[in-house]
Amino acid sequence: MKFGIVVFPGTNCEADVRYVVEEILGQEAYYLWHKEKSVKRYDCIILPGGASYGGYLREGAMAKFSPIMEAITDHALKGGLVLGISDGFQILLEAGLLPGAMVKNDSLQFRCQDTYIRVENEKTPYTCLYSPGEVLKIPIAHAAGNYYVDEKNLKELEEGGQIVFRYCSPSGEVLPQYNPNGSLNNIAGITNGEGNILGMMPHPERCSEEIMSGVAGRKVFESILYWLKERCAL
Amino acid sequence: MKSETWKEMGLRENEYELIKEILGREPNYLELGMFAVMWSEHCSYKNSKNALKLFPTKGKRVICGPGENAGAVDIGNGKAVAFKVESHNHPSAIDPFRGAATGVGGIVRDILCMGARPIAMLNSLRFGSLDNSRGKYLFNGAVSGIAWYGNCLGVPTVGGEVYFNKNYEGNPLVNAMCIGILNHDDLARGRAEGVGNPVMLVGARTGRDGIHGATFASEELSSESEGEGPTVVGGDPFVEKLLLEACLEVNRAGYLVGMQDLGAAGITGATSETASRAGLGMEIDIKKVPLREEGMTPYEIMLSESQERMLIIPKKGKEGEVERIFKKWDLEAVVIGYVTDDGILRVKNGDKVEAEIPARALTEMCPVYNPEKKEPAYLKETRSFDWRKLPVPENMNKVLLELLSHPSIASKEWIYRQYDHMVGTNTVVRPGSDAAVLRIKGTKTAIAATMDGNGKYCYLDPRTGGAIVVAEAARNLVCAGARPIALTDCLNFGSPEKPEIYWQFEQVIRGMSEAAEALGTPVISGNVSLYNESDKGAIYPTPIVGMVGLIEDTNHIRSQGFQNDGDLIFLLGRTEPELGASMYLEVVHGLETGKVPALDLKKEKAVQELCLEGIGAGLIKSAHDCSDGGLAVAIAESCISGNIGAEINLVKGNLELPELLFGETQSRIIVTVDRNKGEEMRALTEKFGVPVSLIGQVGGEELKIKVNGISGEVINLSISKLEEAWRGAIKCMMD
Amino acid sequence: MFLAKIYVTLKEGVLDPQGNAVGKALHSMNYKEVQKVKVGKYVELYIEGENAEEVGKRVDEICGKLLVNPVVEQYSYELVEV
Amino acid sequence: MFLAKIYVTLKEGVLDPQGNAVGKALHSMNYKEVQKVKVGKYVELYIEGENAEEVGKRVDEICGKLLVNPVVEQYSYELVEV
Ligand SMILES: Nc1ncnc2c1ncn2[C@@H]1O[C@H](COP(=O)(O)OP(=O)(O)O)[C@@H](O)[C@H]1O
Numbered sequence A: 001m002k003f004g005i006v007v008f009p010g011t012n013c014e015a016d017v018r019y020v021v022e023e024i025l026g027q028e029a030y031y032l033w034h035k036e037k038s039v040k041r042y043d044c045i046i047l048p049g050g051a052s053y054g055g056y057l058r059e060g061a062m063a064k065f066s067p068i069m070e071a072i073t074d075h076a077l078k079g080g081l082v083l084g085i086s087d088g089f090q091i092l093l094e095a096g097l098l099p100g101a102m103v104k105n106d107s108l109q110f111r112c113q114d115t116y117i118r119v120e121n122e123k124t125p126y127t128c129l130y131s132p133g134e135v136l137k138i139p140i141a142h143a144a145g146n147y148y149v150d151e152k153n154l155k156e157l158e159e160g161g162q163i164v165f166r167y168c169s170p171s172g173e174v175l176p177q178y179n180p181n182g183s184l185n186n187i188a189g190i191t192n193g194e195g196n197i198l199g200m201m202p203h204p205e206r207c208s209e210e211i212m213s214g215v216a217g218r219k220v221f222e223s224i225l226y227w228l229k230e231r232c233a234l
Numbered sequence B: 001m002k003s004e005t006w007k008e009m010g011l012r013e014n015e016y017e018l019i020k021e022i023l024g025r026e027p028n029y030l031e032l033g034m035f036a037v038m039w040s041e042h043c044s045y046k047n048s049k050n051a052l053k054l055f056p057t058k059g060k061r062v063i064c065g066p067g068e069n070a071g072a073v074d075i076g077n078g079k080a081v082a083f084k085v086e087s088h089n090h091p092s093a094i095d096p097f098r099g100a101a102t103g104v105g106g107i108v109r110d111i112l113c114m115g116a117r118p119i120a121m122l123n124s125l126r127f128g129s130l131d132n133s134r135g136k137y138l139f140n141g142a143v144s145g146i147a148w149y150g151n152c153l154g155v156p157t158v159g160g161e162v163y164f165n166k167n168y169e170g171n172p173l174v175n176a177m178c179i180g181i182l183n184h185d186d187l188a189r190g191r192a193e194g195v196g197n198p199v200m201l202v203g204a205r206t207g208r209d210g211i212h213g214a215t216f217a218s219e220e221l222s223s224e225s226e227g228e229g230p231t232v233v234g235g236d237p238f239v240e241k242l243l244l245e246a247c248l249e250v251n252r253a254g255y256l257v258g259m260q261d262l263g264a265a266g267i268t269g270a271t272s273e274t275a276s277r278a279g280l281g282m283e284i285d286i287k288k289v290p291l292r293e294e295g296m297t298p299y300e301i302m303l304s305e306s307q308e309r310m311l312i313i314p315k316k317g318k319e320g321e322v323e324r325i326f327k328k329w330d331l332e333a334v335v336i337g338y339v340t341d342d343g344i345l346r347v348k349n350g351d352k353v354e355a356e357i358p359a360r361a362l363t364e365m366c367p368v369y370n371p372e373k374k375e376p377a378y379l380k381e382t383r384s385f386d387w388r389k390l391p392v393p394e395n396m397n398k399v400l401l402e403l404l405s406h407p408s409i410a411s412k413e414w415i416y417r418q419y420d421h422m423v424g425t426n427t428v429v430r431p432g433s434d435a436a437v438l439r440i441k442g443t444k445t446a447i448a449a450t451m452d453g454n455g456k457y458c459y460l461d462p463r464t465g466g467a468i469v470v471a472e473a474a475r476n477l478v479c480a481g482a483r484p485i486a487l488t489d490c491l492n493f494g495s496p497e498k499p500e501i502y503w504q505f506e507q508v509i510r511g512m513s514e515a516a517e518a519l520g521t522p523v524i525s526g527n528v529s530l531y532n533e534s535d536k537g538a539i540y541p542t543p544i545v546g547m548v549g550l551i552e553d554t555n556h557i558r559s560q561g562f563q564n565d566g567d568l569i570f571l572l573g574r575t576e577p578e579l580g581a582s583m584y585l586e587v588v589h590g591l592e593t594g595k596v597p598a599l600d601l602k603k604e605k606a607v608q609e610l611c612l613e614g615i616g617a618g619l620i621k622s623a624h625d626c627s628d629g630g631l632a633v634a635i636a637e638s639c640i641s642g643n644i645g646a647e648i649n650l651v652k653g654n655l656e657l658p659e660l661l662f663g664e665t666q667s668r669i670i671v672t673v674d675r676n677k678g679e680e681m682r683a684l685t686e687k688f689g690v691p692v693s694l695i696g697q698v699g700g701e702e703l704k705i706k707v708n709g710i711s712g713e714v715i716n717l718s719i720s721k722l723e724e725a726w727r728g729a730i731k732c733m734m735d
Numbered sequence C, D: 001m002f003l004a005k006i007y008v009t010l011k012e013g014v015l016d017p018q019g020n021a022v023g024k025a026l027h028s029m030n031y032k033e034v035q036k037v038k039v040g041k042y043v044e045l046y047i048e049g050e051n052a053e054e055v056g057k058r059v060d061e062i063c064g065k066l067l068v069n070p071v072v073e074q075y076s077y078e079l080v081e082v
């Protein structure tokens, strides 16, 4: 499978994602410069973390004007897979590909630490290899992961199974004290209605190898692969 | 020229005379400014140069030693690491956020100049106490500045160290270290080789930032500096990120002859240094320099310290290619001049010549001084201080908790969770252990890195203190399973014009050199920061060491946390009746005095070799060195990190209880081995002639320490209680 | 030339951690008379244009597209001819 | 009760990375008429007080102590009775 990894000015997790796709998954990965106008050749598009445009104004605010975003929107509308991690998630929100917005962490500080998240929906292309309710130990690293959405949209998200990950305790209880940034209903990751676009604040690529303190995130990538292969088989 | 002018610029009379002699005429205002900044202590090292010669700088892994923008050492597999530390003390005292942030930016560019990709950063901080709002403001500002810059750049900040002490109140220290990785073939140099080659200025535009920052760094801080001061220099990590990628791309493409960051002294520094290193000259036209502000004078342009700029000397004919790459990264790259053969740095403004100075005169011809030295009088008293006359507290549990919650010992999580310490997915051992470990992708190897300093030791015994700082850094690496390979240092001192301070300076360097020699860790780069004084006097003499070690096999990576129930705990080395200069005296008695613990470099080396061999043989499962707070604190930290208790039995011998528990005897490491490997461990220790004792066993949910001859447990605390004291302390003061 | 002074604040209902933090700090500094604090952004745009009306339109566009995220933010602005 | 609207901006000459980035983004979005962008802070304080003069003094104090870093920032404010 071919993974396209989008690089905006200021993106800085592209090499980490590429390493997992190539070395751990054994798949092809290519960087896509943000000025490119087509993403047709790729099975899955990943918007990695970092600080696109320095994170100035609002995280993800300026990247949405890059030419590649039109191509990504096209790809997504046709059901193509798009995964946004951290800054990538913020870009998807700003671009309107996912509902809601991020505000500054309630601590007002950048937070880099391990968190626990619970798989709330294992029927997405990104979680199909996880078991229902599985708890992952996974790092976050962001200054604005405090997810907000209005009540109407929140209801839709909840009812549509679009909330894929929530911050929780090591044993899976979703409680405010395990929420590292103040996000609404402990939300850590959501999909669009169709389920082909996922945005998540935690970094699965940072926990995809034993040596990096665990492999909890690896199945995000393996799920993608599995899902793509299954779909091809159909 | 009015005599006040050169004085105001910080030059001495003999220097002014020499300048006239070199030029064969009176310098004009711009020329004088260029001399003043290049001949400031910060750029010329005129007061420190001779003492620095004492450092051992050679070793079989050294590819590039002091003199370049950063040092570089071989780490096998055709790869090398480049690293250096730099201070940003004075700017951080005035605007901690911007000051610390630009400090990070500056050291990153030094690494970048070597053709290396930055892969890790560390920092060393010294602040006054956190019990007042000014102290909190400075500390919080510096930490968030470092976080902002590093996080945005995407270089992980993996470690560092912090001490809080009143003597840094008026003059905090912010030292930043950066480590970069490169293939041997990609090594770049800061040289303007090749007559006729173009000289390009790339990156951010030039504004009126920090005119005369280098001179500022070479003066004592007064309360006046807080108000006006020079324009505060601001950084932009986003532009730095673009600059970084563009420079690496240009270097990889093979277009480069030389590359140099613009730091202190701006264009003046970068042009004269690159020309002088190559033994050539340079002609530039300041009309070509892209400016951020209107109406800038030649003087301002030549001395501006605007950040995120580099000087690039490409091969002739490659200007267009360079420009194209920078354009891709939304950056400007303009030719501002070319390399000449006459050795002169010629600054033109269109057709008008504004300055004409031999490049070498700026970089090499500043007079070098041997300041007066004198042993400080206080040492007599502090050395003979007798702690055995002090009352011994009843409750050692309380003492241990007090030590663990002192912000200098307590968990630094409040700091490092604000730093992205994982980006790059190499950080195998995260901040919080003795040293951070980064794996080298594509190989079996890893590197370990640490920063260490101890101003109090160096104040009370500069020579031993200097040696201890180096030894402790090496020991920290060894505990991570790494063989120390080289070091960088930042020497933070008061005014060298005071004989007592210069004496300390030289003694510290002697001590550091002896240790570096004995432990096989040459000094490959460094920085000197003098004039760290405020209304309240000079800071403690504070040398900071940044050290890097190599781990040949990632299976040998260790951290400090106790591992499994039943593991045996050994103490490598022996506790001596030493308590002077300890954190115990500071915390319990409010005393910063006494005799610094002795350091025997042969013993130190033997302990380190033993530890490395035990790790290599797969015997040692965890290792933690004893430093601030002594044995009890070290064991408590290993319990907390491993989230498991321990039962310890100690033999008192001729020691007082505080010496046994909290004394800071050097060359000691606490290691654990499997319960059935005790004999193997003993056999190994004989080979190295190191005194070793079995002091206890891992297990349970408490730390219990018994001492022979004393009934009951002198320490019995639950891990959660220890952890609460240790983890919450700084957070509690800051939130 | 016009100077557009643009004030961006969080919408009512969106938690304002920065405002809360400043409010707390002021209370602990004994400024008890401060009832509420909101922290937002202040953007100055120097912008060429024929007349205020036209420039205003452009400013609204710029706010809508870039400066403001309508999910969480609201804005207002003033135009000054300079 | 008064509402103090406080504008905090970077002093002239101090690098404004946010402003620069926003300015560049607007140019690449073809808003060429935008000459310069500065990004600062906007703070709203709801504050009790007898009269505008007195409240103004307090606001100045608060800005000096907490809201503004005088080394690099400057501020101005308006008071509205509410
Ligand atoms: N204390 C020191 N120990 C070893 N080398 C030093 C020390 N101080 C400075 N150096 C070396 O002197 C040179 C000049 O240092 P510096 O002025 O800090 O460089 P830069 O301008 O590139 O930051 C560098 O090669 C540096 O490594």
Ligand SMILES: [Mg+2]
Pocket (backbone or CB within 6 Å): B069, B109, B110, B113, B261, B263
């Ligand atoms: Mg340099």
